[in-house]
Amino acid sequence: MKPLKKRTLFLVLFLLLIACAFTATVLYARAGGAGGYSDSGGGSGGGEGIGYLIYILIRIIIELPFPLNIIVAGIIIAGFLIFSHITKKKVQQQTILNQLPTGDATKKAGGYDSFLKNNPDFNETSFKENVKSAFMWIQKAWEAQDISDVRKFISDGVYQRFNTQFKMMQLLKQKNTINNLEVKNLYIDRVESDGLFDIIHVAIHASIEDRFISELDARLNQGGKEEFVEYWSFLKKRGKPRKDIYQTDNCPNCGAPLPEHMGEVSKCEMCGTLTNSGEYDWVLSEITQANDYIGTHKKLQKSSELNEKIRNIINEDQDFSVQLLEDKASNGYLQIITSIALKEPAIMRRFVNDEVFQKISGLIGEDQVAYNRIYLNDVTLLGVSETEDTHILAISVRSSFQRIILKDGAVTIVDPAVISKTEVLLMSRDKNATASKGSLYTHNCPNCGAPAENSLDINCQYCGMPLNSTSSEWIITGLMSIAEYNDYVSDNASQFSYKVNPDLLDKLYDVRDFAFNNVMVVMAADGNFSEEEEEFMRELAQKWGYDINRIQPFFQMALNGQLVIRMPEDLKKQQKIFKMMEKAAAADSSISPEEQDLLDRMRMQYHL
Ligand SMILES: [Zn+2]
Numbered sequence: 001m002k003p004l005k006k007r008t009l010f011l012v013l014f015l016l017l018i019a020c021a022f023t024a025t026v027l028y029a030r031a032g033g034a035g036g037y038s039d040s041g042g043g044s045g046g047g048e049g050i051g052y053l054i055y056i057l058i059r060i061i062i063e064l065p066f067p068l069n070i071i072v073a074g075i076i077i078a079g080f081l082i083f084s085h086i087t088k089k090k091v092q093q094q095t096i097l098n099q100l101p102t103g104d105a106t107k108k109a110g111g112y113d114s115f116l117k118n119n120p121d122f123n124e125t126s127f128k129e130n131v132k133s134a135f136m137w138i139q140k141a142w143e144a145q146d147i148s149d150v151r152k153f154i155s156d157g158v159y160q161r162f163n164t165q166f167k168m169m170q171l172l173k174q175k176n177t178i179n180n181l182e183v184k185n186l187y188i189d190r191v192e193s194d195g196l197f198d199i200i201h202v203a204i205h206a207s208i209e210d211r212f213i214s215e216l217d218a219r220l221n222q223g224g225k226e227e228f229v230e231y232w233s234f235l236k237k238r239g240k241p242r243k244d245i246y247q248t249d250n251c252p253n254c255g256a257p258l259p260e261h262m263g264e265v266s267k268c269e270m271c272g273t274l275t276n277s278g279e280y281d282w283v284l285s286e287i288t289q290a291n292d293y294i295g296t297h298k299k300l301q302k303s304s305e306l307n308e309k310i311r312n313i314i315n316e317d318q319d320f321s322v323q324l325l326e327d328k329a330s331n332g333y334l335q336i337i338t339s340i341a342l343k344e345p346a347i348m349r350r351f352v353n354d355e356v357f358q359k360i361s362g363l364i365g366e367d368q369v370a371y372n373r374i375y376l377n378d379v380t381l382l383g384v385s386e387t388e389d390t391h392i393l394a395i396s397v398r399s400s401f402q403r404i405i406l407k408d409g410a411v412t413i414v415d416p417a418v419i420s421k422t423e424v425l426l427m428s429r430d431k432n433a434t435a436s437k438g439s440l441y442t443h444n445c446p447n448c449g450a451p452a453e454n455s456l457d458i459n460c461q462y463c464g465m466p467l468n469s470t471s472s473e474w475i476i477t478g479l480m481s482i483a484e485y486n487d488y489v490s491d492n493a494s495q496f497s498y499k500v501n502p503d504l505l506d507k508l509y510d511v512r513d514f515a516f517n518n519v520m521v522v523m524a525a526d527g528n529f530s531e532e533e534e535e536f537m538r539e540l541a542q543k544w545g546y547d548i549n550r551i552q553p554f555f556q557m558a559l560n561g562q563l564v565i566r567m568p569e570d571l572k573k574q575q576k577i578f579k580m581m582e583k584a585a586a587a588d589s590s591i592s593p594e595e596q597d598l599l600d601r602m603r604m605q606y607h608l
């Protein structure tokens with residue numbers, strides 16, 4: 001009798017322990033995964049788990065004899081409380097902002113070992129030296145608003161990022177001066193494999209003093225001292241021997257001197273080779289801010305499997321890579337923005353279809369809408385689909401900008417701060433497309449390779465073919481919001497062979513992170529971050545579970561106008577974020593009129 005009872009007791013205890021662990025796991029997954037914020041009430045999360053726990057407790061109290069039932073129930077409740085406390089703390093610490101880089105090298109760069117296996121000759125020291133030189137040269141080019149010196153090793157998309165910024169800066173009579181530039185550290189953070197290409201993400205920890213000065217309007221002036229970490233991504237074809245394009249101005253293919261002023265195309269005039277194809281040397285293909293970089297979801301990172309899958313679907317040529325397509329999308333998107341700002345629809349005509357052309361032309365109004373700051377934070381392939389004749393790629397583009405209206409040399413500010421927005425581009429190309437003879441995005445006719453100027457006439461002046469034909473080039477056939485894209489996907493679900501949920505784009509930021517980011521932008525809105533405000537933000541950071549040392553860069557970014565208002569697509573989350581922002585702002589007695597104005601405008605902008 002006795003041994004049996006003991007055994008039963010152990011069995012019951014064992015099962016309960018499993019049940020308890022299970023309950024806790026359910027709670028944990030919801031709290032972390034659902035992105036519920038844990039501080040201000042955290043009302044959501046855990047309903048199911050708690051129900052289950054109560055059920056178990058009732059069963060124990062009814063079915064076990066006294067006093068065993070009370071003892072077991074007590075142990076479970078205590079265990080649950082301890083576990084949920086630890087979990088809550090862990091979830092709090094896990095917040096993405098606590099993962100902001102400090103500038104110290106990561107212990108082990110992801111993917112580096114397998115990269116070295118494929119590239120035994122890789123010389124890390126000389127690679128890093130080139131990255132450092134590239135970094136210094138590009139800052140110089142940026143200051144001079146002339147990118148020709150570095151054109152040979154940057155991708156077309158990166159070129160367009162600079163080019164668009166320069167055009168806007170010219171409109172606003174803006175200069176950006178740079179002083180005391182210093183690289184403090186530089187290390188390889190991650191290596192990705194993308195089709196036949198490798199991509200190395202390099203973290204650069206630097207300090208700088210830069211000032212944006214506009215002759216038109218002093219309200220657009222910004223800048224100061226800052227220390228930051230940025231990620232520069234370089235791409236090169238795997239296994240190809242390196243042919244230097246950094247330390248020489250000669251063509252890596254034929255040795256002829258490269259043209260002094262290369263614009264949209266980085267091409268040798270002698271042999272026609274493109275120096276930035278990744279065939280010869282590492283090509284700068286993306287620059288990402290730390291707060292965007294850490295927010296990239298694993299599922300959205302490039303992988304050779306994804307690339308292989310897509311390559312099979314669209315039966316592309318050997319050189320296909322997701323990164324290069326995203327680069328093309330960036331290029332097109334920025335030219336569309338330029339087209340709107342300069343009120344010149346001819347700039348985008350050649351690479352968009354009629355429907356997109358109508359839609360975007362409709363946005364060009366009487367007023368000249370220019371952009372004070374326009375940059376792409378993140379460009380990501382979201383889906384691959386097909387119709388009977390064409391392949392269609394969906395690519396999301398998140399940009400940050402502040403729009404202003406220019407009229408008779410006077411500036412009216414449209415957006416209260418730099419805000420961000422995500423749109424989706426659809427790019428289509430025929431199945432079994434013929435090989436392109438030049439990129440339309442860099443002003444070459446894909447059919448005959450002749451130069452294609454900005455023009456409303458869509459036929460090539462040499463061969464007469466319509467330039468925006470999907471027969472050999474990816475043409476922009478759709479431009480939509482995330483909500484419109486979600487509708488599009490559900491209407492055409494059967495056509496998709498690959499798709500990721502656009503929610504993943506924001507997934508790693510939870511409600512609290514958005515709110516904290518945005519409160520910080522509000523506090524800095526009057527261009528001054530007083531001691532009280534700084535103290536206030538520190539307290540808020542502590543209260544919301546942020547590691548003060550980790551988020552130090554945030555303070556400087558806010559001060560220099562580099563933090564942007566961020567909002568997820570989800571309306572309910574937007575409301576929660578705004579509530580948290582208002583609560584935080586109300587707790588600070590020193591809200592300035594500018595700051596209040598920003599809050600009010602946000603409420604209007606997001607219909608909150
Ligand atoms: Zn050449």
Ligand SMILES: [Zn+2]
Nearest residue numbers: 445448460463
């Ligand atoms: Zn042509």
